[in-house]
Amino acid sequence: MSFKKDMFSVISWNVNSIRARWLLLEQLLKQEKPDVVLLQETKIEDKIFPEESLGDFGYNVCFYGQKSYNGVAILSRHPLESIQRGFLGSSEEARYIEAETQGIRIASLYAPNGQDVGMPMYARKLDFYEQLRAHLSSTLSSCDVFVIGGDYNVAPTDEDVYDPQKWEGHVPCTDAERAAFTALLADGFADAFAVWPSLQASAPHFTWWDYRFRFFDPKKGLRIDHFLLSPCALEQSQGGEVLLAYRTLPRPSDHAPIRWMLR
């Protein structure tokens, strides 16, 4: 898709450490010139977040991080207002940040991985989704342009998995995880890549590939990074894409960035 000036572009990317991914992040900002970037797994404490360096690229930032794990951030070329870190019941882990910019409500989300069925982290993942659902549905007002981008750690359907049989019953493809994700859609949010007609036609749109595969194979991925859109955000949508190139460059994240365009 060509970059148009009248578009508002949002990129979401699980960077798997902002420090390890710094050069690729710089490249992304320079080449794609997004209005907003939603980052996950920044793995950096707030006191050393590279706010000034990102300011040099023309971005205002807000961030919610912790040592070693998790961490989310929002970068915007426009002023950031009404910043909110976490939500009621979201635990002390840094997995959600929300703000307003250019009249758009925007959130960066990093859902728990869940490890395996039956593990404590798996229960916490389902819990996180319940609290997330409560937050999103209770705070959505009728004309909100609200975009929640991030690593949801759920492949919503078998279409989103390169080998559904192999993954059946395993994280992130279990029925309970899929039900937790689908419950958000029942509240009126749209899974952008799943509902956009031209993207439906060209599916699948994988966003994650295991580092442990010897070679990167675009066909052997999962779609676990998503944009959820409020009805008015869907109304203003112009489509999007997976920025696959960033998964093929040296020292990549295991996730590719995804982009969504609004008018």
Added chain:
DNA sequence: ATGTCACTGAAGCAGTGA
């Protein structure tokens, strides 16, 4: 497909999470 990558604490490696 327990095969890689990034983190930490603590010493040039082992454990954890993904």
